[in-house]
Amino acid sequence: MTGDERPAGVPRPAEPEGGDPACWVRRVxxxxxxxxxxxxxxxxxxxxxxxxxx
Ligand SMILES: [Zn+2]
Structure with a gap:
């Protein structure tokens, strides 16, 4: 195992999306x-x- 293989079509887990510190940008x-x-x-x-x- 390389530790980096995933079956096709399976999304990567725990990928932060929209949770960056840039969330305050929408307040501008x-x-x-x-x-x-x-x-x-x-x-x-x-x-x-x-x-x-x-
Ligand atoms: Zn204004």
Missing amino acids: CPACGRLADADPPVRCTTCGEQLPAD
Whole structure:
């Protein structure tokens, strides 16, 4: 065994997806670039832009 063989069609386990430290990026206002206080959906406290909930 090489320890790296997997049957075809079987997804790799424990691959983090979307769990990176970049999760706060969705809090960044697309209009003014300010970081919102909470996760979207929320309105930017600076310019009032609606941040999409994705
Ligand atoms: Zn804004």
